[in-house]
Amino acid sequence: LHTRPGVGSTGRICQQNALTMRRVVIDEPMLLIVRQGCKTLIGHNWRVDVPAGQILAIAGGQTLDVINHSPPGGAYQADWLQWPPAPVNEHAVTASAGQPIRHQLTIANPSAPFLAAFAAAQSAIADQTLPPAIASHRLSELLCWLSLHGGCFSATRPTTASRIRRQMLDDPSQSWSAAGVASSLAMSEATLRRHLAREQQNLRDLLNDARMTTALNLLQTLRIAGSPDA
Secondary structure, three states: OEEEOOOEEEEEEEEOOOEEEEEEEEOOOEEEEEEEOEEEEEEOOEEEEEEOOOEEEEOOOEEEEEEEEOOOOOOEEEEEEEOOHHHHHHHHOOOOOOEEOOOEEEEOOOOHHHHHHHHHHHHHHHOOOOOHHHHHHHHHHHHHHHHHOOEEOOOOOOOHHHHHHHHHHHOOOOOOOHHHHHHHOOOOHHHHHHHHHHOOOOHHHHHHHHHHHHHHHHHHEEOOOOOOOO
16 A cells, blocks of 8 residues: 555555445545456446456545455455546646546556556555656556546545545544644634535544545555565
């Protein structure tokens, strides 16, 4: 599992047995390659099954049920990658952005250059010696390849809840308080509570979700082979 602030996050999932996860929050757009087994996503009135060898682009701002199916005698494996909002929003307004992805886009036969761009983007996140501008460029290149395969992520404005969840995911062990969160977002506690009430969220649930997500990622995710600290 690797996270580089302002650049992106990436990891490799490996699990021996089938696993069903209910109400998984996808705040930021995600690109995922299934290496072994099959992945099932279930949203509101839709479902998709993604077998090994395919790429799955998942739009942000969704809550989904996720099922990872292990192959007979083997383990489910997948590589995933996420961007921060800024590069996604910048790419979405370009002329070559492509068709907006409403929920998900499955790419059955990704080209070799697309797969190579994915690997380069993963390495850019993992290699802290690479200049941030170059690392960000490699992740932006991956958005261009996604457009050439028919889709793009829509520009979004992060909600208050998603901004808080991102902070908590970066440091889930911290004793988060309403005063501390409000200060980090440059707003009063009253304004914070008003925003969260409008989004039907509260700090306790957000913190519990962040800690459960972190625990699940650590249980499933392997460090990427060949990375500097692997």
